[in-house]
Amino acid sequence: MSETKEIIITSDKIHTDEYLVNMGPQHPSTHGVLRLLVRLEGEMVHNIQPHVGYIHSGIEKMCEAISYPQVIHLTDRMDYLSAHMNNEAVALCIENALQVEVPERVKYIRTIMDELSRLASHQLWWCVMGMDLGALTTFFYGLRDREHILDIFEETCGARMTLNYSVPGGVMFDIHPNFQKRVKEFIKEFRKKLPEYDQLLTGNVIFQERTNDIGYLSLEDAIAWGVTGPSGRGSGFSCDVRKHQPYSAYPLVQFEEKLATKGDTFTRYRLRMEEMYESLHIIEQLIDNIPEGDYAVKMKGVVKLPEGEFYQRVETARGEFGVYIVSDGKKNPYRVKFRSPGFSNLFALNKMAAGHKIADLVAIMSTLDLVIPDIDR
């Protein structure tokens, strides 16, 4: 007995009154194979150390062996909930490098698809957030409405999640004849359904008690850790790429960058709900005005980028996504680097959750909206 005590005291890393607990990699509320090494004192979280790499698939390295149009389909598999934004980022990067001007029609289609993806992603985030906090009902309601968007994707792009719809110089197919009709039907229906979300979860007393005034992230920390997207904007960090460096049809539409200053879990929740209304507003402005024209410009059979470095950033549902391509003039990229929002957002978790109870950790992690393949790539 006395021997054990001595070992514990002499070790300078483990203290007698702290536990080291692995949360994950098979934990249901980490949404995938994320491992958090949590240092606990009783129920209080002292420190969180994320361990990534359990689903590392080497996408960046794989990109070096394939041609530019083929790179796009791999980006579907990183952040599978904002697949179209990822595709668009690579396509825009290639177009900028080759100085190809895409038709107006393509810009409109891409923007509508972006916003539909954002809606689908936020719907899934909302239902999973409820499920993490023990409200399984929200899971079914969110997925029910998300199904309409996935049907629209399936009809036009041919796939539900791994769309692979943007190609260098345009989009893969023209929009389906039913596309506009279906999107309008969806908006009309979803405008009715969205207040139901608030009634189900937002005002709920249990949900309020579990999210209000926990997981504070200050503006300084948000900037220092590179927290972007709704998580960063909840702390007052104006980081919307759609506003600050507009691409596709975003310069043409009126929308508001939602900002809040409080920076707690409920603020981030509220902000994402507001963003859903903004997305609907953006789609409504574009859907009736899609100009006629080609859906893609003719590209060369073998796409070769000029020598140099190219960077393009877009706003996905989680934050700022960047594509950095180094080209040596051949048909394969020399090096590809993806700046994924999930990775930066995850490492701010320690700032938010330290000092809270372990049950709050689940709620805080939920509002970060983590997608694990996006973190590991």
Place this chain on the structure above:
Amino acid sequence: MNALFQYISTVFKGVGTLLTGMKITGKYVFTPWNNVTQQYPENRDTLKMFDRFRGEVIMTHNENNEHLCTGCGICEINCPNGSIEIISKMELTEEGKKKRAIDQHIYHLGMCTLCNLCIKACPTGAIVMGQNFEHAVWDRSKLTKVLNQPGSKIAQGVKE
């Protein structure tokens, strides 16, 4: 006294918010026609996928067992993950010239990511996306398919 009153009012407010949520779920309990669930394995006969749905790569054959594939291998080059292997052979045409033709169009469904790049690149439209999505098999080797049917040949008039 005031604290007690506040406590009771919080309890009632809390119960009120729970009832608001239950009103929504109650509404859907009593209006089952709003349900959207599909009875999937039972509705197999009537289930129709969208035209552009990407299920698997197939090669279309007409009634004379003829296809449009010339064996040019462009789909093989465009495939990002090596799911397509083209084995071509040399055939003698009627004029006595040698001409390349397809021997086996091998398709590994297990490696395919259904990205549609091969179909977009095919110059003759020989391969298309099929609508079948039930790909579960007991053995991985069953996922390797030969797309051109045995004894099939290229249709008249197809040029590379």
